[in-house]
Amino acid sequence: MSLRISVKCINGDGQKHNLRLQPGKHLGGFEVSRYNFWGADIMRQLGLVLLPQLKEGGFILVGGDELTQLEREATLIQANVELVLQHTPYDQQFVMGRTDNILHAIQKAREVAGEVMIG
Numbered sequence: 001m002s003l004r005i006s007v008k009c010i011n012g013d014g015q016k017h018n019l020r021l022q023p024g025k026h027l028g029g030f031e032v033s034r035y036n037f038w039g040a041d042i043m044r045q046l047g048l049v050l051l052p053q054l055k056e057g058g059f060i061l062v063g064g065d066e067l068t069q070l071e072r073e074a075t076l077i078q079a080n081v082e083l084v085l086q087h088t089p090y091d092q093q094f095v096m097g098r099t100d101n102i103l104h105a106i107q108k109a110r111e112v113a114g115e116v117m118i119g
Helices: 033-038 041-045 051-056 066-079 081-087 092-111
Strands: 002-010 016-019 027-030 060-063 115-118
Touching (some): 002 092, 027 092, 033 051, 033 092, 041 051, 051 060, 060 066, 066 092, 092 115
Antiparallel strands (some): 002 016, 002 027, 002 115, 060 115
């Protein structure tokens, strides 16, 4: 399995549904990346709170004011990409691609007053 990024929003009849993202923008990593990337010790050392929760299994669902925290966490990973690369088994393309996908989902969620789900 792999981790999926999606944007949840409420449609006209009050039902939650997934907003369609551009191809590839749904990629959040491999299932094992819950542990050796998002859940790596370096993520907590950088001060991340939301994304390391993926290590526990399941998913995270972020909306409202928490979108700002999720955005901060994704940009913090990008700003510290060299350090992250030293402490995880992934390359720069993986790190930047997955965090770009999160930032894209945050932008879309804000446009529709929705939520970002990763898991």
